[in-house]
Amino acid sequence: MSSGRERPRFDVLVDRRDGETVVCVLGELDLTAKEELLSAVRDALSDIAPVLLDLSRVEFMDSTGIRALNQLVREADGAGRTLEIGAALQPQVARVLELTGMGDVLPLRA
Numbered sequence: 689m690s691s692g693r694e695r696p697r698f699d700v701l702v703d704r705r706d707g708e709t710v711v712c713v714l715g716e717l718d719l720t721a722k723e724e725l726l727s728a729v730r731d732a733l734s735d736i737a738p739v740l741l742d743l744s745r746v747e748f749m750d751s752t753g754i755r756a757l758n759q760l761v762r763e764a765d766g767a768g769r770t771l772e773i774g775a776a777l778q779p780q781v782a783r784v785l786e787l788t789g790m791g792d793v794l795p796l797r798a
Contacts, residue, residue, distance in 0.1 A: 697721070700728040709735060712742040717753035725753075729760050729771070738770035740797065749781050754790055761794060772797040 698721035701712040709732040713725060732739045741760075746753075757773070764771035775796040777785070785791040 698724065700724055702728060702732060704737065708738045708740055710740045710742055712745065714745040716748040717743075717746050717756070718748065718750045719752045722752050722756050725756055726760065730763070733760075733764055733767065733769045733771060738772070739764070740772050740774055742774045742776075743781060744774055744776040744778070746781050747778060749784050751788075754784065754788055757794060758790065771795065 698713075698715040698717065701714070703710045703712070711729055711732050715721070717725065729739065729741060741757075743749075761771060772795045775798045782791070785794065
């Protein structure tokens with residue numbers, strides 16, 4: 689029997705710690721999540737603290753998610769801001785980034 693409450697497919701949590709803003713993305717990063725991701729990261733980049741984008745809990749990413757990441761990195765670079773992406777990734781997300789060549793382009797932090 690279902691409780692009638694479905695687990696959200698996507699969520700973004702923002703936390704400030706150790707002198708940086710951490711944007712933690714959970715769930716599926718696709719067309720339906722793009723605007724929420726862009727908004728959260730742009731808000732974080734408006735502060736002076738460096739931003740770490742934690743994708744370790746992203747279970748799925750399609751081409752829309754890849755384009756959004758590329759767009760955010762370009763915007764951060766253009767504004768002289770620091771945006772890094774945590775290197776801890778689910779295997780399926782790491783594979784998508786590898787196949788598209790984005791793994792070599794994105795600023796990954798070990």
